[in-house]
Amino acid sequence: xxxxxxxxxxxxxxxxxxxxxxxxxxxxxxxxxxxxxxxxxxxxxxxxxxxxxxxxxxxxxxxxxxxxxxxxxxxxxxxxxxxxxxxxxxxxxxxxxxxxxxxxxxxxxxxxxxxxxxxxxxxxxxxxxxxxxxxxxxxxxxxxxxxxxxxxxxxxxxxxxxxxxxxxxxxxxxxxxxxxxxxxxxxxxxxxxxxxxxxxxxxxxxxxxxxxxxxxxxxxxxxxxxxxxxxxxxxxxxxxxxxxxxxxxxxxxxxxxxxxxxxxxxxxxxxxxxxxxxxxxxxxxxxxxxxxxxxxxxxxxxxxxxx
Numbered sequence: 001x002x003x004x005x006x007x008x009x010x011x012x013x014x015x016x017x018x019x020x021x022x023x024x025x026x027x028x029x030x031x032x033x034x035x036x037x038x039x040x041x042x043x044x045x046x047x048x049x050x051x052x053x054x055x056x057x058x059x060x061x062x063x064x065x066x067x068x069x070x071x072x073x074x075x076x077x078x079x080x081x082x083x084x085x086x087x088x089x090x091x092x093x094x095x096x097x098x099x100x101x102x103x104x105x106x107x108x109x110x111x112x113x114x115x116x117x118x119x120x121x122x123x124x125x126x127x128x129x130x131x132x133x134x135x136x137x138x139x140x141x142x143x144x145x146x147x148x149x150x151x152x153x154x155x156x157x158x159x160x161x162x163x164x165x166x167x168x169x170x171x172x173x174x175x176x177x178x179x180x181x182x183x184x185x186x187x188x189x190x191x192x193x194x195x196x197x198x199x200x201x202x203x204x205x206x207x208x209x210x211x212x213x214x215x216x217x218x219x220x221x222x223x224x225x226x227x228x229x230x231x232x233x234x235x236x237x238x239x240x241x242x243x244x245x246x247x248x249x250x251x252x253x254x255x256x257x258x259x260x261x262x263x264x265x266x267x268x269x270x271x272x273x274x275x276x277x278x279x280x281x282x283x284x285x286x287x288x289x290x291x292x293x294x295x296x297x298x299x300x301x302x303x304x305x306x307x
Contacts, residue, residue, distance in 0.1 A: 231274045
């Protein structure tokens, strides 16, 4: 493989991952500053203008700035797709890499549309939550791209640990979903007139916290089971560290009544946790069972990551 192009594909894959994390941070900033309707319509910023006017003030500038980031993400996704397609044509990567890179680009377009719908629906918390949840899956897809760009070898694990990985991943997605619901019940709506989901903030927060504790407990079990393998141990310790940090920030924001800076830190933590969760899940594979002489390899045991 051409070294320069290989490095370019690695760099742009990482850039795509970082950009899809950052736009969650800026989206949180829009919500926390009450700028969700700073541009009151979509695709225009206000009727008759695609850009904010001076009369719209800082809220219009913040919301418009977040919208502009969508074009940055789309450009990064396009470059990543082109590089992946060229690498595929040279036989350097599998077909799945340009397909996934293209899907990330489509996801960014879908995100722009969902964001526009949320504005037109006056920041309906369920649509805003969907907007966030799609970003989570874009981050997971970008982690997958990074793995393939670097031709990451799978981390083979015993059957019980491989199955635990699947359970932890599924529970991690549930934890994120419950966090989104809790956010929809909380006070930071993105605009003073936006409705909330009418659920109890206290109980949604408690249920979310209980799911986090269950996730931490299973992750600790994963660390114990992975301890004898240095690579698996490192993967699980990174995930556990992300969970504990995120949990600490979550409790701080709850007991300090949701100060803006701490809530923003919690959103940053969500993206880090999502990337760590995807990193473990995408790399961990079941150790293949010895095949009888002359038999075909077990398809289920083949690496999911790598080219």
